[in-house]
Amino acid sequence: MPEVLESRIHAPTAARGLRYGVVLQRLGLVAFIVIVWWLLALRVPHYVLPGPARVWEALTLISDSGTLWQDLGITLGRVATGFVLATLIGLPLGIIFGASRRLGEFFEPIIPVMNTVSSAIWATFAIIWFGVSNATTVFVVFMTAMPLIITNVWQGTRTVNADFIELAHVLRMPAWKVMWKIYLPTILPYFFSGARLAFGFGWRVSLVAETLGSSSGVGYRLRQAADLIQTDQVFAWTLTLVVMMAILEMGILRPLENYLFRWKKEAEQ
């Protein structure tokens, strides 16, 4: 029996064949969408629905002029800043609220309230406070992402196994090591799902914020293109965003998660 187990441990976890199958399926889906899009665009004026070829042209245009990469970079920078700030504040707050029942109970009602405030409201406040600047978008991303991170980390602290704390206690482990070696690994999966949610939301609200209070970034370009009825450019920007999110998700987040949480049962994943 040990031999069987051993071979299971050293075997690669995901079957390769299966993965190629999934890739093929996804490619098929993309082809299907492009064809439907192309067929629809044939019957509709181009300022309502531009066809794939026209959008590709618009894409090369904004790419060649450099605005694509520049504005993408600007928006990504704002989202990342808001997100990092939200993590730096949300992670410790979530742990503190989880560790101290009193503080947790006192602050508990704030989180759902913050979660229900629309990002348009945050954007409005941000414009009043920060005007048309980077800070406006960063603030909106921050206010949207932080409650999500706090909530998830807080939930995570509730799942810390008292048996493990006792184990550390018997070894007379100092409190900071207990935090580092038991709390943090327990919270990490929760933090990760919160962070992923927060990042996704952050992206979406950043565009809203940029259309309202910015003179650069993808959101601003989208509005500009819409105002000029350059529908092909609106499509080009949208396409870029979709591709970028897909790359982030499949190229970075998913592999990172698979590595970090490889200790979980395969059945759970």
Added chain:
Amino acid sequence: MNSAAAVATDTGAITVRGVSKWFGSGDGALQVLDNISLTIPSQSVVAIIGSSGCGKSTLLNIISGLVTPERGDVILNGVPAREFSDWRSISYMFQEDRLLPWRTALRNVEFSLEAGSMLRSERETRAREALKLVGLESFADAFPYQLSGGMRSRVALARSLVQEPCILLMDEPFSRLDALTRAQMHEELLRIQQLKKMTIVFVTHDVEEAVVLADNVVVMAPRPGRIREQVAITLPRPRDATEPVTAQQAHHLKSLI
């Protein structure tokens, strides 16, 4: 200092004096232990047996300092538990394996050495040796979910041994092993006990195990938990669970529970 040493020889490795424990408070309080007194000589092996719920785990928790009794006190190596500081020389193997699911077997064993400031490389060397002791060196990189119940308790045993404790407390340590592995672990444990001059206190519901391993068996009675009888096992070692004398001794113990 001389007087302390003298006391140490009098009180053995562990002395429990008049310990009583209640859980809860007021009218709903449940008395779990009633006036337990026990002296465990240095380098001896003591088994605690008794029906389930009679307070065996609670007694180990009290000795390890996890739980404070309402009455009575515990003296460890001649020092009252309140003033005792060398806790890392005491190792406690819990009834559940309590392996950290995010750590490999090796890193779980290392966990016992991480309270202090030992170098990572030294920790790893010692953890590997401990895993070898329990026959799991080839599973060093396996995560707990990849191990069977018996393997997991052996990792937990390695984690207790890697500290090289003077006192080893174990709560039903071998209950999840098959008979063959259990016999191997018994042998291994006694060998290490001799080598490291450990004092071992373990809880078991397996009277044969108690007879094979222990110098002394403490039989507890339930509700509230108290000591019914202490039986010295004087059979020559090594002992074999299948021999008639051992079986007879076990039978006698069973009648006491």
